[in-house]
Amino acid sequence: MSGPRVRFAPSPTGYFHVGSARTSLFNWLFARQSGGTFVLRIEDTDVERNRDEWHDGIISALRWLGLDFDEGPFLQSDLLSDHVAAANALLAHGYLYACDCTREAIDERIKGNATPGYDGYCRDRHVARTDQTALRFRVPDDGTTIVHDIIRGDVAFPHDSYEDFIVVKSNGVVLFPLANAVDDRSMNITHVIRGEDLLPTTPKQVLMWEALNECDGVASVALPLYAHLPMLVNEQRKKLSKRKDPVAVESYEDQGYLPEAFVNYLALLGWSPRGDEEIVALATMIEQFRLEDVAHSPAFFDVKKLTHMNGEYIRALSLGEFVRRCAPWVQPWSSAWRPSDRDAPWTEEQFDETLFYKVAHLVQERVATLGEVPSMVQFFFVDDVAFDDAAFDKTVRNDPTAPELLRSAIRSYEVVEWRADLLHYATLALGESLGLPLRKSQAPIRCAVTGSSVGPPLFESLELLGRDATLKRLRDALVRAGA
RNA sequence: GGUCCCAUCGUCUAGUGGCCUAGGACAUCACCCUCUCAAGGUGGAGGCACGGGUUCGAAUCCCGUUGGGACUGCCA
Numbered sequence: 001m002s003g004p005r006v007r008f009a010p011s012p013t014g015y016f017h018v019g020s021a022r023t024s025l026f027n028w029l030f031a032r033q034s035g036g037t038f039v040l041r042i043e044d045t046d047v048e049r050n051r052d053e054w055h056d057g058i059i060s061a062l063r064w065l066g067l068d069f070d071e072g073p074f075l076q077s078d079l080l081s082d083h084v085a086a087a088n089a090l091l092a093h094g095y096l097y098a099c100d101c102t103r104e105a106i107d108e109r110i111k112g113n114a115t116p117g118y119d120g121y122c123r124d125r126h127v128a129r130t131d132q133t134a135l136r137f138r139v140p141d142d143g144t145t146i147v148h149d150i151i152r153g154d155v156a157f158p159h160d161s162y163e164d165f166i167v168v169k170s171n172g173v174v175l176f177p178l179a180n181a182v183d184d185r186s187m188n189i190t191h192v193i194r195g196e197d198l199l200p201t202t203p204k205q206v207l208m209w210e211a212l213n214e215c216d217g218v219a220s221v222a223l224p225l226y227a228h229l230p231m232l233v234n235e236q237r238k239k240l241s242k243r244k245d246p247v248a249v250e251s252y253e254d255q256g257y258l259p260e261a262f263v264n265y266l267a268l269l270g271w272s273p274r275g276d277e278e279i280v281a282l283a284t285m286i287e288q289f290r291l292e293d294v295a296h297s298p299a300f301f302d303v304k305k306l307t308h309m310n311g312e313y314i315r316a317l318s319l320g321e322f323v324r325r326c327a328p329w330v331q332p333w334s335s336a337w338r339p340s341d342r343d344a345p346w347t348e349e350q351f352d353e354t355l356f357y358k359v360a361h362l363v364q365e366r367v368a369t370l371g372e373v374p375s376m377v378q379f380f381f382v383d384d385v386a387f388d389d390a391a392f393d394k395t396v397r398n399d400p401t402a403p404e405l406l407r408s409a410i411r412s413y414e415v416v417e418w419r420a421d422l423l424h425y426a427t428l429a430l431g432e433s434l435g436l437p438l439r440k441s442q443a444p445i446r447c448a449v450t451g452s453s454v455g456p457p458l459f460e461s462l463e464l465l466g467r468d469a470t471l472k473r474l475r476d477a478l479v480r481a482g483a
Numbered sequence: 484g485g486u487c488c489c490a491u492c493g494u495c496u497a498g499u500g501g502c503c504u505a506g507g508a509c510a511u512c513a514c515c516c517u518c519u520c521a522a523g524g525u526g527g528a529g530g531c532a533c534g535g536g537u538u539c540g541a542a543u544c545c546c547g548u549u550g551g552g553a554c555u556g557c558c559a
Contacts, residue, residue, distance in 0.1 A: 160485095160486095168557085198559085230488090235494090270496095297490060304509060305494075308509060363521095365523095427518075438518050453520080454519055454520040454521085457520095
């Protein structure tokens, strides 16, 4: 027999959510470590909220994360006839009944009731099924359903806390609780790994699964084991919201987070590798991952830690690989994918690939995301440097020693041999003649040349920029400062 | 309101009755390094929600309290 079968079943109702990424990762990790099968099933039955781009987004996000699926993508909408058949069988066996109550009528009736929710009004009215009636599941009055959860253990839900819920809308659409169970059942899913928010609906699905087994007679399918992952929350400890929280995986790709760093960070949310090292290879995660080790409590998605980890991954890249990975940001015209709404601050003609390769090591250890690279090296490629006005005011315009310093730098740089170490000594010397430590004397020069008071090491940068460009910028800065 | 879940530094976690004077990571602070910014190094501060049990012994087991969260739709 083959191993476990798990599925990731997102609905295409928005950008790919970091919670979905974590869920799919844990499914994938479990499948890979157990030699099982990872199925992708897109639950697109809510036609009003579906968009093709969301569907494509799921596929491309999974590809970016490196989570390959073994079967699918199946579209739940293609499985519609199964759902209808299951609903009809359930209806025929008395598990379902038609209900013609409107929401308003129900609300009116239950007003003042101790327990909100549907009151079972149509249970025994034998309403004929029409296009005005929904189909409700007859929840047993007594007893409990036990959900066997690998992470949390057995959880008991009393039946009387559930109303007779709708499984088929009046327009014939089979709703998530049933459709999802029918598909898991027909796909022989053995382990349902999903978010904890679905734990309360699990008893409904167990009840329907068992009812379906009853309808099928001999073709009984074993219930899956469940594993409800702890919620990902924001700083308010609320479930991550699409509206208020930065949850789109695409935006992290956009900002220049590396997929391997992103996956590594995601794995740490509710799980941890053995030992003290948190940066672990995918192979290690696959080897060590156990569902029973997953934490029970919600985890805050901490972008700061993600960013730090991303920086570590960037620094661990070989120089060549780093340069390659930078391409979408520094050479958007040459890559198939480019960060959305973002162009490089230079043109294709201005960009010098060889020069970028030479400066790359200077920025590699200074960025935490690839998206930070362009602004850090822009002064190498553009003619009109983007100035940080506050920095310019502070280090040049409002510094009384700056004009003299820049003038002597120009005199010195006109003749010095153009090498980083010699530029270093020359600058040190001209600063000392004005009684300034290098820390102070490099500041106006840096700002004049790069436009900023922070950036890669100055003298290596000057060497790569070249004498002519450097001198021009120093002179321009004097003009700009009105000196 | 009802049902269910959860509870270790600010955050993510290690810890499964004695190795805990509670370990690591992010963040934070100080110092070192240093041409800026980073990176790196060293060190510091910071936690078992509370109360009862059980036990020779509890962060760890049980009960309660408090606090947080999820769900409670003709959404998924």
